[in-house]
Amino acid sequence: MSSSAHLKLTSNSYHSNSCFFSLQELTFLTKQEILLAHKRFTELLSKEEKDLPNTRVSMERILSLPELKSNPFRERICHVFSTSAHQDGSLTFEDFLDLLSAFSDSATLEIKSHYAFRIFDFDDDGTLDCGDLEKLVNCLTGETDDTRLGPEEMRQLINNILEESDIDKDGTVNLSEFQHVISRSPDFVSSFKIVL
Amino acid sequence: MSEGEMARLMEEVEEKKKLIGTIRNKPWRMKRRLVQLREAQQFVDKFEGALGKGKGRKWYAYKVMMTKKWIKFQRDFENFRTACIPWERKIKEVESHFGSSVASYFIFLRWMYGMNLVLFGFTFGLVVIPEVLMGLPYGSIPRKTVPRAEQPTAQDYSVLMDFNGYCKYSVLFYGYYNNQRTIGVLKFRLPLSYLMVGIGTFGYSLMVVIRTMAKNADVGGGDGGEGEFTFAWKMFTSWDYLIGNSETADNKFASITTSFKESIVDEQENQKDENIHLRRFLRVLANFLITCSLGGSGYLIYFVVKRSQDFASRDDLSWYEKNELELIMSLLGLVCPPLFETIAELEDYHPRIALKWQLGRIFALFLGNLYTFLFALFDEVNTKLEEEQAIQNASIWAMKEYYANYTRLLNDSESTPPPMDPSDVIRGPCWETAVGIEFVKLTVSDIQVTYLTILIGDFARAVIVRFLNYCWCWDLEAGFPSYGEFDISGNVLGLVFNQGMIWMGAFYAPGLVGINVLRLLSSMYYQCWAVMATNVPHERVFKASKSNNFYMGLLLLILFLSLLPVVYTIMTLPPSFDCGPFSGKVKMFDVIMETIDLDLPAFMGTLFSYAANPGLIIPAVLLMVLAIYYLNSVSEAYKNSNLELKKKMQMARDEEKNRRNNMDSTNQVMKDLEDLMPNQSLAPPAPPPEPEKTPEPETKPVKTKPGKGVNLQKDVALASPNPGAQRPVSRPPGPRGQGPGAGPGRGRGRGVPPR
Numbered sequence: 001m002s003s004s005a006h007l008k009l010t011s012n013s014y015h016s017n018s019c020f021f022s023l024q025e026l027t028f029l030t031k032q033e034i035l036l037a038h039k040r041f042t043e044l045l046s047k048e049e050k051d052l053p054n055t056r057v058s059m060e061r062i063l064s065l066p067e068l069k070s071n072p073f074r075e076r077i078c079h080v081f082s083t084s085a086h087q088d089g090s091l092t093f094e095d096f097l098d099l100l101s102a103f104s105d106s107a108t109l110e111i112k113s114h115y116a117f118r119i120f121d122f123d124d125d126g127t128l129d130c131g132d133l134e135k136l137v138n139c140l141t142g143e144t145d146d147t148r149l150g151p152e153e154m155r156q157l158i159n160n161i162l163e164e165s166d167i168d169k170d171g172t173v174n175l176s177e178f179q180h181v182i183s184r185s186p187d188f189v190s191s192f193k194i195v196l
Numbered sequence: 197m198s199e200g201e202m203a204r205l206m207e208e209v210e211e212k213k214k215l216i217g218t219i220r221n222k223p224w225r226m227k228r229r230l231v232q233l234r235e236a237q238q239f240v241d242k243f244e245g246a247l248g249k250g251k252g253r254k255w256y257a258y259k260v261m262m263t264k265k266w267i268k269f270q271r272d273f274e275n276f277r278t279a280c281i282p283w284e285r286k287i288k289e290v291e292s293h294f295g296s297s298v299a300s301y302f303i304f305l306r307w308m309y310g311m312n313l314v315l316f317g318f319t320f321g322l323v324v325i326p327e328v329l330m331g332l333p334y335g336s337i338p339r340k341t342v343p344r345a346e347q348p349t350a351q352d353y354s355v356l357m358d359f360n361g362y363c364k365y366s367v368l369f370y371g372y373y374n375n376q377r378t379i380g381v382l383k384f385r386l387p388l389s390y391l392m393v394g395i396g397t398f399g400y401s402l403m404v405v406i407r408t409m410a411k412n413a414d415v416g417g418g419d420g421g422e423g424e425f426t427f428a429w430k431m432f433t434s435w436d437y438l439i440g441n442s443e444t445a446d447n448k449f450a451s452i453t454t455s456f457k458e459s460i461v462d463e464q465e466n467q468k469d470e471n472i473h474l475r476r477f478l479r480v481l482a483n484f485l486i487t488c489s490l491g492g493s494g495y496l497i498y499f500v501v502k503r504s505q506d507f508a509s510r511d512d513l514s515w516y517e518k519n520e521l522e523l524i525m526s527l528l529g530l531v532c533p534p535l536f537e538t539i540a541e542l543e544d545y546h547p548r549i550a551l552k553w554q555l556g557r558i559f560a561l562f563l564g565n566l567y568t569f570l571f572a573l574f575d576e577v578n579t580k581l582e583e584e585q586a587i588q589n590a591s592i593w594a595m596k597e598y599y600a601n602y603t604r605l606l607n608d609s610e611s612t613p614p615p616m617d618p619s620d621v622i623r624g625p626c627w628e629t630a631v632g633i634e635f636v637k638l639t640v641s642d643i644q645v646t647y648l649t650i651l652i653g654d655f656a657r658a659v660i661v662r663f664l665n666y667c668w669c670w671d672l673e674a675g676f677p678s679y680g681e682f683d684i685s686g687n688v689l690g691l692v693f694n695q696g697m698i699w700m701g702a703f704y705a706p707g708l709v710g711i712n713v714l715r716l717l718s719s720m721y722y723q724c725w726a727v728m729a730t731n732v733p734h735e736r737v738f739k740a741s742k743s744n745n746f747y748m749g750l751l752l753l754i755l756f757l758s759l760l761p762v763v764y765t766i767m768t769l770p771p772s773f774d775c776g777p778f779s780g781k782v783k784m785f786d787v788i789m790e791t792i793d794l795d796l797p798a799f800m801g802t803l804f805s806y807a808a809n810p811g812l813i814i815p816a817v818l819l820m821v822l823a824i825y826y827l828n829s830v831s832e833a834y835k836n837s838n839l840e841l842k843k844k845m846q847m848a849r850d851e852e853k854n855r856r857n858n859m860d861s862t863n864q865v866m867k868d869l870e871d872l873m874p875n876q877s878l879a880p881p882a883p884p885p886e887p888e889k890t891p892e893p894e895t896k897p898v899k900t901k902p903g904k905g906v907n908l909q910k911d912v913a914l915a916s917p918n919p920g921a922q923r924p925v926s927r928p929p930g931p932r933g934q935g936p937g938a939g940p941g942r943g944r945g946r947g948v949p950p951r
Binding site: 026031067103114133142161178191194 | 230437439452453
């Protein structure tokens with residue numbers, strides 16, 4: 001990839017209209033949202049990093065954002081949107097925009113369900129198997145032990161879920177089955193939203 | 197370049213343009229999208245010019261430039277529109293603390309504010325302003341002047357609070373408007389405008405509500421049954437990503453855990469058949485009690501209205517007696533819902549069903565109260581109408597007397613006497629203004645009660661719990677009163693019914709819409725503050741999932757119910773003889789007849805008379821009924837073919853799996869077929885033959901060239917290939933096609949993806 005493939009959003013080209021026009025083509029965000037995202041992102045950078053093009057922000061600093069701090073899937077979200085070679089969940093500004101675009105109000109159901117699937121796929125193998133579902137339930141029921149489900153309840157729950165969503169009965173939920181289930185849910189689009 | 201090459205090039209350019217338009221739908225990395233975008237843009241720029249050779253080149257180039265400018269303009273306009281939406285920050289704060297269901301109330305409030313603002317614009321711009329600017333000023337004619345008897349007290353605060361005195365004879369109410377056919381230099385037809393605005397209010401509200409309902413119905417795929425994917429939905433969609441506060445997050449965790457455990461238990465003990473007779477008896481008892489209380493409240497209102505009519509003739513009223521009616525109505529609305537909830541404990545329903553019953557009962561309560569109020573009001577109107585006849589005679593007499601006195605005094609029967617001083621003319625009872633006053637008083641007292649309830653019920657309670665906790669025996673915060681939770685359904689219903697009252701009263705009191713706009717504005721700030729300062733997030737977060745359209749449906753019903761009285765009065769009751777824009781006419785809608793006769797060319801008159809012929813209207817109604825029936829049966833057919841497709845999908849996969857495992861076919865139909873032909877193995881066709889038209893409501897028709905498969909999920913090689921996936925595939929997926937287009941839905945709560 002040539003270096004021109006990166007968006008130059010340093011303070012010079014900040015105000016260039018064509019840059020924003022491209023960004024609006026590429027994402028679901030409006031101009032104000034992109035500006036706000038840029039502001040919040042640069043707040044995370046240290047002084048030296050601000051001048052470098054295309055800096056990468058580590059996962060810890062991203063997770064300090066209030067919108068992500070209380071989210072049980074925050075680490076998975078960072079991993080999914082990260083383009084880092086080291087798989088460490090760090091995000092560049094482009095990745096950050098990607099994240100906001102997928103979670104924005106105007107993103108389509110397909111995009112949201114696609115990314116939701118990738119977030120829930122804890123072992124990154126392309127399907128949601130029992131291990132993924134178990135980790136998912138544990139994320140949702142909180143950190144402490146007294147809120148977690150017992151092994152018997154967990155097994156029952158996973159069986160029920162597979163019964164409902166696994167159409168081809170192979171013991172895992174793949175992307176199209178997941179999208180089929182999600183597309184019927186009336187709450188998904190409105191709850192799968194992050195706004196700065 | 198030959199014709200064929202040119203055509204092919206044009207096709208490719210179109211394709212690249214489509215790619216540019218839908219590139220944000222692709223789940224690619226930003227880098228890849230950027231590269232693709234640049235490539236596509238370069239391609240389009242390079243070849244678009246070349247295509248314009250030959251005739252019409254300039255026109256083509258011009259067209260291209262205009263399209264680009266238009267797209268840019270649309271984009272900027274969308275940005276501007278999103279920037280204009282008020283209170284985004286406030287709502288976002290509420291969302292991050294309380295989750296999206298509480299915030300949905302505030303989004304609804306904001307939507308109502310927008311609608312009321314438009315209605316206010318219509319009323320103000322087309323009725324109030326013309327009368328103020330171009331009509332006669334205060335004091336010039338009888339209907340615009342305070343009668344002499346009332347003048348000493350007309351400025352008193354208590355009189356003004358009752359909307360009498362100067363308030364009554366102002367633009368706020370129906371009675372102020374003059375019935376001159378045209379006013380001012382511009383020949384503005386005020387009575388016609390008044391009637392049209394009155395009807396247009398309902399028309400506009402109807403259009404807006406139905407449009408929002410249609411948008412909401414798009415999400416959630418219509419016919420998915422309630423219990424279809426309970427567990428999967430709980431797992432995948434229960435987390436609210438807008439939560440940004442750790443306390444709320446903890447609450448959410450707890451409620452998710454509870455709901456998991458409950459549904460596991462529910463699933464296990466489905467046949468909990470304890471004592472069905474006792475349960476039935478209790479339910480019947482509960483319904484009986486509730487019906488009694490509904491009847492009781494209706495009777496109470498009737499009684500109070502009758503009393504207020506008696507009070508109207510007396511003068512020495514205490515504050516309570518003057519405002520008794522409004523107080524009682526508001527208090528009933530406050531006291532009965534918790535009463536219903538307590539009685540409903542007897543019924544022992546599942547919470548979601550119990551909520552539905554509760555909402556239904558509250559709805560019945562409000563409706564019953566409102567309509568009893570209306571009927572009692574109609575009684576009053578009829579008495580006023582009778583009174584009118586007597587007053588009309590009396591005023592004619594008084595006029596004759598005045599002239600006789602005048603000529604006698606001056607001993608000069610030649611000169612015409614000046615008209616009687618406006619404040620001395622005997623006035624008719626003007627029932628429309630009286631009705632308008634009633635509605636305004638009701639709205640104002642409703643506002644007061646709501647605000648007081650929040651102040652006392654939430655704020656005072658929070659202060660007491662916080663500060664008295666230090667010196668109290670038990671833990672106030674965890675135990676008995678504790679902090680209040682935000683009552684979403686109660687508040688939404690209150691808003692809906694308030695709007696119903698506005699719709700009913702706006703025809704008789706044009707100022708009512710302005711009052712409502714102010715109320716909604718202040719409500720927004722006040723309730724946002726109250727929620728953040730005094731409420732805690734819900735313990736049990738369970739969403740009545742399709743509740744968005746439920747409340748819209750309620751609003752639509754209320755709209756129709758408030759339309760009825762207004763239309764009835766326009767059509768049947770005679771307007772007052774001396775006040776309002778229709779005075780002097782036999783029926784209010786005579787204005788329209790007059791306008792058609794006098795202002796429009798002759799053939800329009802004959803046209804309208806033909807259109808109003810019953811012989812034309814009845815067939816039109818029949819046609820509409822047939823259209824509804826037809827659309828109904830078409831939608832049934834779609835539902836059926838949906839089910840068929842699902843079954844096919846399942847069958848195909850079963851067969852595939854069985855083939856893979858070398859097992860005998862488990863499909864009975866296939867088995868039977870196989871038995872018939874024992875020597876051939878009947879392998880099912882690989883992808884099942886797809887129907888030409890996909891009737892599934894959730895897939896958009898593919899707008900690409902024939903022969904190109906569309907499969908968004910194929911772009912990322914995660915999914916195992918599913919031949920019978922949701923979208924129609926006419927051949928195995930080839931090079932990347934395009935996904936369904938993205939709509940420019942922006943703004944919170946309105947950005948619903950079009951499906």
